[in-house]
Amino acid sequence: MPGPGHFDAHADAYDRGRPPYPPALWARLRDLRLLRPGVRVLELGAGTGQATGPMVEAGASVVAVEPGERLAARLRGRWPQVRVAVGNAEEVDLEPGAFDLAVAATAVHWFDLGTVLPRVHRALAPDGHLAVWRTGYGDPDAPVTPFRERVGAIVAARRAPAPRPGPGELDDAAWAERLAGGGLFRVVHRDRFRWAVDLDADRVRDLFTTFSDWTPEEADAAARAAADLGGTVRERYVTPLVVLRRVA
Numbered sequence: 001m002p003g004p005g006h007f008d009a010h011a012d013a014y015d016r017g018r019p020p021y022p023p024a025l026w027a028r029l030r031d032l033r034l035l036r037p038g039v040r041v042l043e044l045g046a047g048t049g050q051a052t053g054p055m056v057e058a059g060a061s062v063v064a065v066e067p068g069e070r071l072a073a074r075l076r077g078r079w080p081q082v083r084v085a086v087g088n089a090e091e092v093d094l095e096p097g098a099f100d101l102a103v104a105a106t107a108v109h110w111f112d113l114g115t116v117l118p119r120v121h122r123a124l125a126p127d128g129h130l131a132v133w134r135t136g137y138g139d140p141d142a143p144v145t146p147f148r149e150r151v152g153a154i155v156a157a158r159r160a161p162a163p164r165p166g167p168g169e170l171d172d173a174a175w176a177e178r179l180a181g182g183g184l185f186r187v188v189h190r191d192r193f194r195w196a197v198d199l200d201a202d203r204v205r206d207l208f209t210t211f212s213d214w215t216p217e218e219a220d221a222a223a224r225a226a227a228d229l230g231g232t233v234r235e236r237y238v239t240p241l242v243v244l245r246r247v248a
């Protein structure tokens with residue numbers, strides 16, 4: 001299975017194709033008083049800033065950790081006020097006690113949690129929080145659309161689908177257990193956001209190119225499917241959120 005370098009290799013497609021997170025998620029983080037003006041955020045695996053931007057706009061001061069140099073360059077270009085540390089969450093220098101909130105947006109499955117969680121614990125202030133969310137591209141409870149049938153056929157035609165390590169993106173109960181299992185954090189909130197986005201064929205190609213288990217030919221086939229189906233398709237996604245509080 002391709003590694004996380006896949007995202008950096010497709011930085012432009014990533015920037016164009018990955019959708020932002022739903023407004024309801026940001027509203028929930030504001031309601032929980034986690035996102036507020038002046039809050040000091042440590043974002044791990046920031047990509048080109050799909051989560052960074054709304055946090056900056058909400059008045060947060062953000063330090064972003066991103067190992068991909070091309071992704072980091074785009075992030076810096078767009079949000080010059082964000083301090084970007086290029087490197088892995090397992091290795092970059094993190095100032096102890098310097099953050100109120102650590103965030104991992106669709107990135108937690110790439111981390112060695114045994115290393116990263118103690119580092120995040122040290123980097124957070126005593127009453128700090130960790131917010132982890134991850135988008136599932138597809139909603140198993142939504143009716144199957146013609147586009148989803150075509151996507152299913154592309155996936156079914158693969159010779160040996162590579163199993164993904166760790167719990168699935170919608171298995172937030174298992175993720176909550178993993179994140180709290182070491183005793184450094186306790187779960188204080190769980191949520192699930194269902195949302196929709198309209199994608200034209202070019203956006204489909206860009207987005208599916210960014211999926212680390214999709215080949216360029218498969219992404220082209222998905223784009224052709226969108227073109228065949230009228231040019232724009234409505235996709236339904238689910239983003240589970242787990243919020244944990246640092247345990248003293």
Ligand SMILES: C[S@@+](CC[C@H](N)C(=O)[O-])C[C@H]1O[C@@H](n2cnc3c(N)ncnc32)[C@H](O)[C@@H]1O
Pocket residue numbers: 004005007008018044045046047048049050051065066067068071087088089090104105106107110111112
């Ligand atoms: C699916 S992307 C998510 C990017 C962005 N947060 C978003 O919401 O679209 C996963 C990101 O995690 C980064 N990443 C992978 N392994 C990492 C690690 N060990 N430490 C920090 N970031 C990592 C990748 O380079 C990539 O930018």
